[in-house]
Amino acid sequence: MRYLTIIFLFCCIQSNAQITGNPYVKDSSAIKLDTKAVNTMIGKWKLVRTEDHFQNEERVSDRGMIVDFEEDGAMISSWCVDCHQEILGQWQVLNEQTIKFDNNRAEATKFLAGEWAVYKLTEQEMILAKVLTSSGNWKKFQYYSRDIGNLPVTEVDPNCINCLGDSWCFGDRPEEAKRQYLLLNDLLRSDENQHQHSAEIQERYDWLLNHAPCINTSLYINAVKYYEGLLQREKNEQVAKSYREKIKQIKEQQLLYFTN
Known part of the structure; x- marks a missing residue:
């Protein structure tokens, strides 16, 4: 009976835990982060928008930030092509499903921080997701594009x-x-x-x-x-x-x- 109780408690904890960061629950929509996927991620992307879905509510925010995922694990940010660049933080692959962003500028860009799964990854488009509840009714998304814009034509x-x-x-x-x-x-x-x-x-x-x-x-x-x-x-x-x-x-x- 003692062991059955322990098993029961373990199952309850697992079923109610967050998917992100829970080693026992895998996100079926996530792409496997093999060497090819990681190499595709490296380089400059424009974060076009973020979305927050909670139950029946949806919050969408337009962004426009350019994020450069460098080979050494640094994240460099800017707001337009050839603009002033800042070190945003670090990125690393935790396992075959999870990428972690450590954000040095938490107040201004806290929406980037944490652990994310890759839902879509091509040469031109990337979608990152964070599932916050085991039921899947609370998700966050980041939408990236390789179309980062052109150099400014004039000073204006x-x-x-x-x-x-x-x-x-x-x-x-x-x-x-x-x-x-x-x-x-x-x-x-x-x-x-x-x-x-x-x-x-x-x-x-x-x-x-x-x-x-x-x-x-x-x-x-x-x-x-x-x-x-x-x-x-x-x-x-x-x-x-x-x-x-x-x-x-x-x-x-x-x-x-x-x-x-």
Whole structure:
């Protein structure tokens, strides 16, 4: 009876454990990671999007990050062809089904970290998956493409990439641009405390105007309104002069990126 109890407990643990990281449960959709598969993975890929499926819910995020899986196990990232590259972390093959990503930039790219199975791998396309429940009702996916884009043609183009269909362009650091834009709008909506956040609001406007100047015309329209409001309330002539210069600069930059 004692041994039957142990066997029963072992089976319960196995059936309720996560598939990823569980050596006793294999993912039937995963591709075997032989030498040919690993060699195909090596090189540059564009992470096009990630998907999170949980029960009947689905969350899809457009990405655009270029990830270079190097032979020595390093992961190098950039946001456009010939852009500044950063060491993202390390990758390694744990077993015939599992790849592990150790991510050094956990906050900005935490969606990459962990252990993944390869669901599809060709010369042009790769799909990675992570099954988080034994029932399979919670899965995460990463979709990669070998089409990583072309070199920027002009100095303006690097700031006008990673665009969505509704003409929102997030530049060469789209994840950070989206984060900055959301934080900016949260600060602007807190009207009663807006004056307390003036320095932070201006800092976020500066970041977006420098790193994602092609994001959308609304960035410029709202920035001009914000600085005009500061100008109307300002009593110090020197500070007021700096606001007038800032408004002029914003309008000139708007004409550079948005001629209509």
